Amino acid sequence: MELNTPISQVGNLGRIFAKKLKRLGLETVKDLLFYYPFRYDDYSNILSISDLKSKKSGTIKGKIKLIANHRTAKKKMIITEAIICDESDSIKCIWFNQPFLTKILKPGTNVYLSGRLDYDKHYGLQLLSPSYEIVRKQAPIHTGRLVPIYPVTAGLSQKQIRSLIRKVIPLAQKVSDWLPRFIKTKYNLINLTTALEQIHFPFDKNWLEKAKHRLKFDELFLLQIKTQLIRQKIKEKNALSIRFKSKKTQEFVKNLPFKLTNAQRKCAWEIIRDIEKNQPMNRLLEGDVGSGKTVVAVIAILNVALNKYQTAYMTPTEILAQQQFQNISEMLKQYEINIALLTRGISIISKKGVIKKSSKKELIEKIKKNEIDVVIGTHTLIQKKIKFANLAFVIIDEQHRFGVEQRAKLIKQTTKVFKQKNFSPHFLSMTATPIPRSLALTVYGDLDISIIDELPKNRKTIITKIVKHRELKQTYQFIREEIKKGRQAFVICPLIDPSDKLGVKSVKEEYEKLKGTIFPDLNISILHGKLKAKEKEKIMKEFLENKINILISTTVVEVGIDIPNASIMFVEGADRFGLAQLYQLRGRVGRSKWQSYCFLVPENPSEKARKRLNAVLKAKNGLELAELDLKMRGPGEIFGTEQSGYLESLKIAKLSDIQIIKETQEVVKNLSWNTLEKKYPELFEKIRQEIKISHLD
Numbered sequence: 001m002e003l004n005t006p007i008s009q010v011g012n013l014g015r016i017f018a019k020k021l022k023r024l025g026l027e028t029v030k031d032l033l034f035y036y037p038f039r040y041d042d043y044s045n046i047l048s049i050s051d052l053k054s055k056k057s058g059t060i061k062g063k064i065k066l067i068a069n070h071r072t073a074k075k076k077m078i079i080t081e082a083i084i085c086d087e088s089d090s091i092k093c094i095w096f097n098q099p100f101l102t103k104i105l106k107p108g109t110n111v112y113l114s115g116r117l118d119y120d121k122h123y124g125l126q127l128l129s130p131s132y133e134i135v136r137k138q139a140p141i142h143t144g145r146l147v148p149i150y151p152v153t154a155g156l157s158q159k160q161i162r163s164l165i166r167k168v169i170p171l172a173q174k175v176s177d178w179l180p181r182f183i184k185t186k187y188n189l190i191n192l193t194t195a196l197e198q199i200h201f202p203f204d205k206n207w208l209e210k211a212k213h214r215l216k217f218d219e220l221f222l223l224q225i226k227t228q229l230i231r232q233k234i235k236e237k238n239a240l241s242i243r244f245k246s247k248k249t250q251e252f253v254k255n256l257p258f259k260l261t262n263a264q265r266k267c268a269w270e271i272i273r274d275i276e277k278n279q280p281m282n283r284l285l286e287g288d289v290g291s292g293k294t295v296v297a298v299i300a301i302l303n304v305a306l307n308k309y310q311t312a313y314m315t316p317t318e319i320l321a322q323q324q325f326q327n328i329s330e331m332l333k334q335y336e337i338n339i340a341l342l343t344r345g346i347s348i349i350s351k352k353g354v355i356k357k358s359s360k361k362e363l364i365e366k367i368k369k370n371e372i373d374v375v376i377g378t379h380t381l382i383q384k385k386i387k388f389a390n391l392a393f394v395i396i397d398e399q400h401r402f403g404v405e406q407r408a409k410l411i412k413q414t415t416k417v418f419k420q421k422n423f424s425p426h427f428l429s430m431t432a433t434p435i436p437r438s439l440a441l442t443v444y445g446d447l448d449i450s451i452i453d454e455l456p457k458n459r460k461t462i463i464t465k466i467v468k469h470r471e472l473k474q475t476y477q478f479i480r481e482e483i484k485k486g487r488q489a490f491v492i493c494p495l496i497d498p499s500d501k502l503g504v505k506s507v508k509e510e511y512e513k514l515k516g517t518i519f520p521d522l523n524i525s526i527l528h529g530k531l532k533a534k535e536k537e538k539i540m541k542e543f544l545e546n547k548i549n550i551l552i553s554t555t556v557v558e559v560g561i562d563i564p565n566a567s568i569m570f571v572e573g574a575d576r577f578g579l580a581q582l583y584q585l586r587g588r589v590g591r592s593k594w595q596s597y598c599f600l601v602p603e604n605p606s607e608k609a610r611k612r613l614n615a616v617l618k619a620k621n622g623l624e625l626a627e628l629d630l631k632m633r634g635p636g637e638i639f640g641t642e643q644s645g646y647l648e649s650l651k652i653a654k655l656s657d658i659q660i661i662k663e664t665q666e667v668v669k670n671l672s673w674n675t676l677e678k679k680y681p682e683l684f685e686k687i688r689q690e691i692k693i694s695h696l697d
Contacts, residue, residue, distance in 0.1 A: 003030040003174055013164045020156045021164075029168045033175065033196050036215070036652050037148035043114040043131075044145050044204065048088035053125055057116040059144050061135065062086040064109045069099045084113060084127075092126040101132075110135040112143035139201070141166050146202050165200050172196040178686035179218065187663050189214045199652075213660070216653035221664040223650070226691045227445030228668050231282065234446070237424035239280040240392040244272050245306045252302055255334070256295065258456060264292050267450040268299045271428065274448070275300060275393065281426035284444055287452030289432045289587020290459065294324065296452065297395055297428060298331050305337045305373040309392035312425075313376040316398050318343045319540050323562060324397070325376045329353060332374075340367070342377040342386075345534060382409040394425045398432070432587065433580060435626060445665075462590040464598040466574075466613050475599055476518050479568055483522060483549050487594060489568035491552045492585055494576035494603075510572060511552050519550065527553040555581065564592035574600035575609035580626040582616050 001010065006028060008018035021027070026035055043059040052060050067082040080095040080102060093113060095101055105111060115130030133142045141147075141162050150161050177192040184191070190198075190210045198211035249272075253260060260268075267285060274281035287293045301311050313328075315321040325341040325348075332339065333353030340349045340363055347360045349372070358366075366372045370389035375381060429447065440449055467475050479489050491514065493506040507526050515524045525548045527539050536556075542548050546565055555577075569589045574582060582600065590596035600616065602609045619625040653660065677684040 001029055001168065001171060003028065003033075003171060005029045007032065007164075010164060010167055013160060013167070017156055017160060017164070020153055021161075023153045024151065029171055030175070032165050032168050033172055033200075034651070035150065035165070036199055037150050039149045040202075040208070041114070041147040041149060043143050043147050046112070046144055049084070049086050049091050050088040052091070052117065053089065059112060059114040060084070060086065060091075061110070061112050061144065062090075064105050064107050064111060065090065066107060067102055067105055069102055084111070092123055093130055094126055095129055104134075105132060112140050114143040114147070141201060146205065146208060148200055169197055169200060176682055176686075178682040179221075180680045180683055183667055187217065187667075189217055192218070212652060216657055216660050217664060219650050219653040220657065220660055221667060222687070222690055224445055224661075224664045224668040225687055229687075229691060230446040232673070234280050234282050234424065236422075237280050238422050239275075239278055239424055239426055240307075240309055240390070241278050242275040242300075242303050242307050242309065242392060242426070244276055245303050248306055249299060249303065252299065252331075256331075258458075260295070261292065261452070261454045261456060263287075263452045263454045264296050267452055268296045270448075270450045271296065271300045272303065275303070275426045280424040281428065282447050283428050284435075284440075284447040284449045285428060285430045285452070286435055286449060287430075287432065288455065289584055290591050291432075291452040291455055293430050293432070293452060294327055295331065297430060298328055300393065300428065301328065301374055301395075302332065302335070302337075304393045305332075305335070307392070308370075309390050310367075310370065310372065310388055311374045311393040311395065312381050312388065312391055313374065313395045314381050314397065315376070315378060317556070318345070318378055319536055319556075320397065321376055321378050322346070322537065322540075325350070327562075328374065328376065329355070337373045338366075338371060339374045339376065340372045342367075342375055343380050344378070345537075391425050393428070395428045395430065397430045432584060433626070458593065459590060460593075460595050462569075462586055462596045462598050464586065464600065464617050466610065466617070467599045467601045469601075472601070475570075478597075479550075479570065480519065480522075482568055482597075486546070486565070487567040488543065488546060488548070488563065488565050489550045489570060490563075490566055490585075490588060491550055491570045492572065493552065493554060494573040506572075507552055507554055514550065514552065522549040523547060524550045524552065527551055527556060529554060529556050555585065562591060563588070565594075566591075567594045567596040569596075569598040571598070571600050573603040574613055575602040575604055575606075579612060579615055579619075579628055582613075583619070583625050586616070 006018070007014045007021050007026060009015075010029065010032075018027075021032075024035070026032055045058060046061050047055060047058045049060050049062060052058050062084040063086070065083040065085050067080065069078050069080050071078055078097055078099045080098055082093045082101075082105065084091055084093055112133045112135060113127060113130040115127050117125045118128040120126055131143050131147075133140045133144070139145065142159055148162060148165075149158060152158060152161060172193045175192055175196060179189065179192065183189070190213075192214065195211040195214035198207045199215060202208035202211060267287075271281070271283060271285070274283060285293055285296060297313075301313075304311050313324065315324060321341060321343050325339065329339050329350040330353070333350075336352065338349060338351050340358070341347070342360070342363055347358050347363045349356050349358050349363065349366075363372070364386055367375055368387045368389060375388075380386075435444070483489065491510060493510050507528050511524060511526050525539050525542070527536060531539070539548070539551070543551050543566075544563055551566075566589050569586055571577070571582065571585060577585070586598040589598065600613050602613060615625060615628050619628070655661070672679070676687075
């Protein structure tokens, strides 16, 4: 067998289960070797039968004295009973509906048995459905050790996948150890072959930790290399230098209806300095909901437009695109700047605050002729038919991880002159998701980061409360009083996994409940991702105009929707959300002079849920919450389903492995890229195979 041998050729087990394993993405011997357990059952401490009786669970090694099958009284179940003995005592074992065991476990056979004891009033203590394994010369794999537990699929048991991996584990010797010796020595890393052997069948906990450390290091190291190569590729590109128009910028800032915070000024200056360079800017602008990221971006947009270049502003949703079009048009209405909104359903142009309709065809032609300065839209902007005359600046809102690919597509849509000169636009990604430091170090290693870490001075602290079910009536009454004062309310229902059909239904059920019995006299509407764009637009417009008192929604409102008059955020099933997500939702209110409130209603009022929700009440800022959420729930919760794809390369490492992240960063930082191929050919080849960034070429 070789590493690329198909699983179907690995004995009878491989032939039988190849199709099922393919469902797990496993097709070759190498795939099996790199298919890691997600946990381990500790059956390593082998007890005597007398000790097992006092400890209630564990592993014993004994001889089968008797074994037999019999049917239950109703003849619906076959029970296999056995008596096992060792030098200290004997014990009864029971298995259900496994009559074949009498052919495998015969009297006189020495076996390992792992499981828990159950008390029966007739027979006393007995082992219930224990794992079993016949004692052989080689070490056991299903009992009597740290037993690996793998993700499996229907029709595939743990024993079957373990036996299959045990069969191919000798081929770990053929896996090339691509990590240079000096790195392994410095960071006390075991060889890759040993790591693969020990991750599947560890000698003990110490060896398991060594294996985990090595394999985590490999994954994070490759992730760090990828971000560094992206950074390097971007530096090789040319960019249009955007000359800073200081006088016009000062006038713009002076005429704003509010005073910029020091954090906004600092971030704006970092961006201005970057876009003045001939190398493309690659920056992430992070700031809490309501911290004023848009105005910082507009300062840069203004300078790009005054230099006679184009800006593309991409948003994840049509609602956000419309809102940003209105905001940016309003802020730049005193300038001769053409701003366009281009989505699947809308194509309009704004100049000096005057909005004109335009056909899509006409608008696309204007973009090509450099008659549009700023184009705001969704993924519509990266359609092949759209060509930019001189695109100098790209802003991507709340879709940071897709920035590299999207920018690559936009570059392809610029004029031939741009491509010939190896031009790349300056790139700004914006997010209101608080990103923990360890995530920023790893996932955003290719980006410079600017953080707006203060809110505007006039913002009142949002009063947040965890609401018990018995307090709901009182809370509903409070919401009614607020609406009487002219305020509005959001009611959020959990965003359930896309495959779970209950996601939208829960919103509708909440609507039936509130409209039917609690607020029958109020205007209530619903909003969720499955509504058509025109319906969403109509609902948001009516909510903005205060024609809707209560908007029941999924977390589609989490990103970018600005309703200054809304003063109440009511979150059903609050324990189903990540802490950073709750922080985002709460930031949808408290955006005006009115006192605002956030009510969190947990579905499961357990101690753990209450502890998590209390963190929302106490946290000083979103970053603090995100760090806590990372420890409690992992990175997937911070990124959500759409943005977790970038982390798929992490099978065993976690972004909370901060020490290993620091180690891999240190290594990558000190690598000499020019001599890499000559000095460390195996490492160079691994990087070439694993990391594909050709879309930057």
